[in-house]
Amino acid sequence: MLTxxxxxxxxxxxxxxxxxxxxxxxxxxxxxxxxxxxxxPGSNIPGVPPRHRIHISLTxxxxxxxxxxxxxxxxxxxxxxxxxxxHTTVTLLHEPQWTPQSITPAGxxxxxxxxxxxxxxxx
Numbered sequence: 111m112l113t114x115x116x117x118x119x120x121x122x123x124x125x126x127x128x129x130x131x132x133x134x135x136x137x138x139x140x141x142x143x144x145x146x147x148x149x150x151p152g153s154n155i156p157g158v159p160p161r162h163r164i165h166i167s168l169t170x171x172x173x174x175x176x177x178x179x180x181x182x183x184x185x186x187x188x189x190x191x192x193x194x195x196x197h198t199t200v201t202l203l204h205e206p207q208w209t210p211q212s213i214t215p216a217g218x219x220x221x222x223x224x225x226x227x228x229x230x231x232x233x
Contacts, residue, residue: 112162112194114142120192121166124184127177131220133168133185137212140167140203150196161196164189168200169208178202 121139122132129136143165147153150161166185170178182200189198218224 111160112144112192114144116192117142117144117164117166117189120188121185123188124181126171127174127180129171129221131213131217133181135214135217135220136171136208137214137217138168138170138208140169142166147196159194162194164195164198166198166200167203169203169206169212171208173204 118134118139122134124133125131126133126136126138133139145163145165147161147163152158153161168181170181172178182202185200186198189195213221213223215224
């Protein structure tokens with residue numbers, strides 16, 4: 111069975127076009143919806159793994175259409191590599207805007223924001 115954790119693990123391979131950190135640890139993911147795809151090829155054949163439709167809502171770090179298209183393509187392509195994903199939809203949310211407060215502790219570590227005395231700590 112495909113879980114949200116499986117999706118988040120895969121999305122850690124997707125990076126923001128302007129900030130060198132994965133989209134999960136940047137805190138861009140707002141929601142993940144996983145629904146069975148009963149119309150996927152092979153869905154009624156015994157032994158064939160069930161397929162799912164994935165809907166991701168996220169808040170991008172910027173409003174640049176080209177960068178956002180790259181981000182959407184990364185997500186779609188990465189999830190297409192999962193055997194049980196039949197289709198992915200990505201919705202970009204522009205409200206509320208993304209802020210650095212959304213970055214996870216792991217993301218702050220990746221970006222070198224924790225423990226650096228010359229930076230204001232984000233909490």
